Amino acid sequence: MKKYVVPVTLFALFIFFGFVTTVDAHVTVWPKESKVGAYEKYTVRVPSEKESNTTKVELEFPKEVSVNTVHPVPGWSYQFIKGSDGKNTGIVWTATDEGIKAHEFFEFPFIGANPDQAASLSWKAHQTYADGTVVDWAGAPESEKPASVTNISVKTGAVDENHTTDTNPIQTNSTDSKSQWIAIALAALALLFSLINLFRKKATNE
16 A cells, blocks of 8 residues: 555645646636627736746737727737738737746736627737747647637627626636636645555554
């Protein structure tokens, strides 16, 4: 029995710290759900995951959404990216100061006009660090670096019919947050039981 205690403990530690470091660790766009035809306030949440500061953030707009209004953010300049037809296809925020330091995050708000039909919007983002590293958050939902997704549906309680939603994105991630914290709790329990078994085994041997 003793030979299994250390591997189980290490496995529990791996799961626990793995989930802790991945909670809200990606570049995401909030809210995750909105209504067809709404003028939605979207917010890009950008955490800095390296010891190097984040100095530039590029977001590609889904073709179904029209974006022409952005909220200016202190310490950052912005520039729309335009397609051949003159439509805004993306935006680039560039730090005018230090950028986003390690272990910090920043939020960039803008308003988007949602499509008139239900859709799944994929927001591809590109995060540039001061050391020159570029991280592309543009993969499938199950990938290591997924693009953020917003589901546009006919009915949702999050959006008023005639007004832009002003939702605090930090409080909007109820489903994802619950599943993540359940996983963390289970990993913590596994770690606790492993440590109890380890100490019990040591007491027996003594």
